[in-house]
Amino acid sequence: MLSVFSAPARYTQGVNATVILGREMAGLGLEGPALIVAGKSAVAQLFDTWKQTLAEVGCGFRVHSFGGECTLTEISLIRRAAEALPARIIIGAGGGKALDAARATAAELSLPFVSCPTLASTDAPCSAVSIIYTEAGVVAEVRILPNNPVLVLVDTQVVVQAPPRFLISGMGDALATWFEARACAAANAKNLRGGRSTRSALALAELCYRTLLKDGAAAIEAARARRISPAFERIVEANTLLSGLGFESSGLAAAHSIHNGLTMAPQTRAFYHGEKVAFGTLVQLVMEESPLPEIEEVIGFCIQVGLPVTLAQIGLQDLPREILEKIAVRATQPGESIHNEPFEVSSAQVAAAILRADELGRSWQDRRQATSRKA
Numbered sequence: 570m571l572s573v574f575s576a577p578a579r580y581t582q583g584v585n586a587t588v589i590l591g592r593e594m595a596g597l598g599l600e601g602p603a604l605i606v607a608g609k610s611a612v613a614q615l616f617d618t619w620k621q622t623l624a625e626v627g628c629g630f631r632v633h634s635f636g637g638e639c640t641l642t643e644i645s646l647i648r649r650a651a652e653a654l655p656a657r658i659i660i661g662a663g664g665g666k667a668l669d670a671a672r673a674t675a676a677e678l679s680l681p682f683v684s685c686p687t688l689a690s691t692d693a694p695c696s697a698v699s700i701i702y703t704e705a706g707v708v709a710e711v712r713i714l715p716n717n718p719v720l721v722l723v724d725t726q727v728v729v730q731a732p733p734r735f736l737i738s739g740m741g742d743a744l745a746t747w748f749e750a751r752a753c754a755a756a757n758a759k760n761l762r763g764g765r766s767t768r769s770a771l772a773l774a775e776l777c778y779r780t781l782l783k784d785g786a787a788a789i790e791a792a793r794a795r796r797i798s799p800a801f802e803r804i805v806e807a808n809t810l811l812s813g814l815g816f817e818s819s820g821l822a823a824a825h826s827i828h829n830g831l832t833m834a835p836q837t838r839a840f841y842h843g844e845k846v847a848f849g850t851l852v853q854l855v856m857e858e859s860p861l862p863e864i865e866e867v868i869g870f871c872i873q874v875g876l877p878v879t880l881a882q883i884g885l886q887d888l889p890r891e892i893l894e895k896i897a898v899r900a901t902q903p904g905e906s907i908h909n910e911p912f913e914v915s916s917a918q919v920a921a922a923i924l925r926a927d928e929l930g931r932s933w934q935d936r937r938q939a940t941s942r943k944a
């Protein structure tokens with residue numbers, strides 16, 4: 570098997586980065602007209618800047634307002650808008666779902682894709698992957714596209730305006746990266762590009778985890794105060810670039826399959842991707858029989874930054890046996906990344922690990938409450 574590493578052609582991050590979007594695109598040889606697929610708040614915050622920066626380089630554009638879910642229907646609506654223009658480039662601006670829908674459409678039309686995340690809530694922006702949902706909100710397809718974005722531009726002045734829960738959720742998604750990368754390397758499993766991981770991708774994934782531990786708490790404090798600090802910038806980079814390169818070039822494992830399983834329970838719908846992935850990470854570590862200090866480091870981090878460590882925290886208190894089984898069966902269906910773990914995985918084992926992870930999370934919470942009462 571060959572080693573394969575993939576990444577966007579360029580990554581630009583910083584305060585008011587949108588101001589140079591036009592110049593960045595022109596510098597990469599990209600020409601309009603552009604279709605910008607954007608959510609409402611992205612349009613409200615960025616429309617005037619787009620007008621200015623794209624006019625600077627003579628790039629015409631039109632905005633398609635994103636419907637809110639990355640479904641096949643939404644993709645065909647975007648496609649129609651792009652063909653009507655006709656667009657020569659597609660820009661996605663918004664959260665993970667808006668980017669996924671815009672990116673999938675760009676791939677269908679063989680157009681270059683520019684990714685402008687307005688949240689640091691998932692590691693999707695840099696990747697060549699779109700997660701497509703059914704109208705009911707269940708994961709229908711993980712579509713691997715031929716190309717990564719030509720440009721990923723992250724404006725931290727916009728990212729900092731979002732409610733901190735998005736940044737926290739991004740940390741949950743980023744938390745899984747190192748552990749899934751490590752599992753894939755141990756199993757000699759294929760990454761998202763069908764190749765073997767590289768030392769480079771593993772190093773990025775590990776740096777991602779270290780950055781979360783070091784800067785996570787300070788970044789949330791900054792986000793709560795709507796303040797851009799060096800720690801905030803580093804966490805935005807960890808959630809977006811380090812985690813993005815790490816997962817795509819090393820591979821996914823159990824944590825994301827557990828997430829996919831959890832989407833089967835309607836009670837988890839109110840919770841973000843990264844929140845479910847964080848709990849999935851804990852389940853993965855239990856399945857892997859990781860040493861207790863490592864599991865405790867992860868639980869401690871989750872509690873510190875406000876990520877879920879129990880079933881109740883993702884809407885699954887008093888989980889009925891049949892829903893638990895449904896989750897476990899979905900998580901282990903053929904083709905799921907859980908089979909990248911370096912051992913055989915059964916749905917019974919997943920169900921048991923979910924309950925054990927919940928038990929560990931609850932006992933940690935109880936211990937913390939006891940210590941804070943003493944203090």
Ligand SMILES: [Zn+2]
Pocket residue numbers: 691692742825842846
């Ligand atoms: Zn993810």
